[in-house]
Amino acid sequence: MNPFEMVIGIVLIVMVANVMKARYKAKHGILEDEHGNEQLARPADTGEASRLREEVRSLKERVQVLERVITDQRQTSDLSLEIEKLRDR
Structure with a gap:
């Protein structure tokens, strides 16, 4: 060579x-950056991201209520009241 x-x-x-x-x-x-320093990229917190976080939080609350309604051994009238509360949200 x-x-x-x-x-x-x-x-x-x-x-x-x-x-x-x-x-x-x-x-x-x-x-x-321009000086050669390395850092992890973090996306900016946009309005869309905060709206999605709020929606996820709301959905988690609804799932918790549904789990509680299904696992509890209540009468059908209590079950109907819980379902109506969920509809009102």
């Missing part, structure tokens, strides 16, 4: 390593 081929080989190895490093960072959400 002549010196020219060795230089080309080293350049190719470094380029492949840089591509693999960039893919790893992109996959794991690691960003670099």
